[in-house]
Amino acid sequence: MAAGGRRARLRAELRAEVLAATRLIVVDHGVETLTLTEVARKVGVTPAALYHHFGRGLPDIVSQAADDIVDDLVRELTDAAGRFAADNFAMRMIAPSRVLRSWAIGRRREFCFLFGTPAEAAGDEYAAVATRWVLRLAGVWGPVFVELWAARGYPVTSSHELDPRLLRQMHEYATASGLALPPEAVLVMLNCWRALYGQVTLEAFGHFSPLLGDQEPMFEMLMRDIVSGLGLAEQYEAPARG
Numbered sequence: 001m002a003a004g005g006r007r008a009r010l011r012a013e014l015r016a017e018v019l020a021a022t023r024l025i026v027v028d029h030g031v032e033t034l035t036l037t038e039v040a041r042k043v044g045v046t047p048a049a050l051y052h053h054f055g056r057g058l059p060d061i062v063s064q065a066a067d068d069i070v071d072d073l074v075r076e077l078t079d080a081a082g083r084f085a086a087d088n089f090a091m092r093m094i095a096p097s098r099v100l101r102s103w104a105i106g107r108r109r110e111f112c113f114l115f116g117t118p119a120e121a122a123g124d125e126y127a128a129v130a131t132r133w134v135l136r137l138a139g140v141w142g143p144v145f146v147e148l149w150a151a152r153g154y155p156v157t158s159s160h161e162l163d164p165r166l167l168r169q170m171h172e173y174a175t176a177s178g179l180a181l182p183p184e185a186v187l188v189m190l191n192c193w194r195a196l197y198g199q200v201t202l203e204a205f206g207h208f209s210p211l212l213g214d215q216e217p218m219f220e221m222l223m224r225d226i227v228s229g230l231g232l233a234e235q236y237e238a239p240a241r242g
Contacts (some may be wrong), residue, residue, distance in 0.1 A: 022065040033111045063129045089148045090227040090235030104204040111204050134242045145189045154230040156184040177208045192226050
């Protein structure tokens with residue numbers, strides 16, 4: 001093997017080890033314990049050596065580890081949506097939403113890493129990193145809204161009744177995410193996401209515990225409300241019971 005190919009292979013192996021170690025630290029001990037020194041110790045190199053492969057140090061490592069987690073999550077969400085027919089818009093929204101809830105509850109520390117408190121570890125890059133995650137997740141639910149809008153539409157607030165600042169931002173979001181939706185339709189989609197994210201976050205962070213020990217009924221009520229508001233009440237399917 002040529003020297004260049006060997007070096008590339010070793011770089012790829014080290015990158016994989018570093019990102020695996022980062023995720024292991026987060027899962028085992030929480031994002032608050034994530035430091036460049038701890039990552040280097042896990043991999044068996046010096047912190048200085050990591051800068052040769054991750055130019056900005058810990059922020060770059062956090063960014064790439066987060067991207068890997070999101071890759072895995074998006075695959076799970078996409079697979080869940082793909083189990084339903086193309087015209088079953090409600091379940092193509094609900095199925096990945098249920099997976100997101102289960103993932104957030106079962107993997108709280110990774111959820112916190114993405115959506116909670118990685119800002120200090122990521123440094124100034126956190127805003128850009130978080131924006132990438134949001135757009136990746138929009139790629140799961142967004143196309144369903146686009147197809148629903150094209151096929152039968154859904155109730156929206158007239159653009160004349162909306163704050164121009166809000167309309168501008170909805171237009172910018174549609175452009176950034178590549179969604180072929182008018183601003184008022186984007187607003188409905190983001191309001192649905194806001195409700196889903198709020199419910200999942202409250203449960204994952206334990207904000208309702210121990211007052212509400214079983215929050216699945218509340219989650220399913222939200223799912224019914226969302227699809228009913230989109231005119232899809234007849235497509236709702238209750239979760240299967242094992």
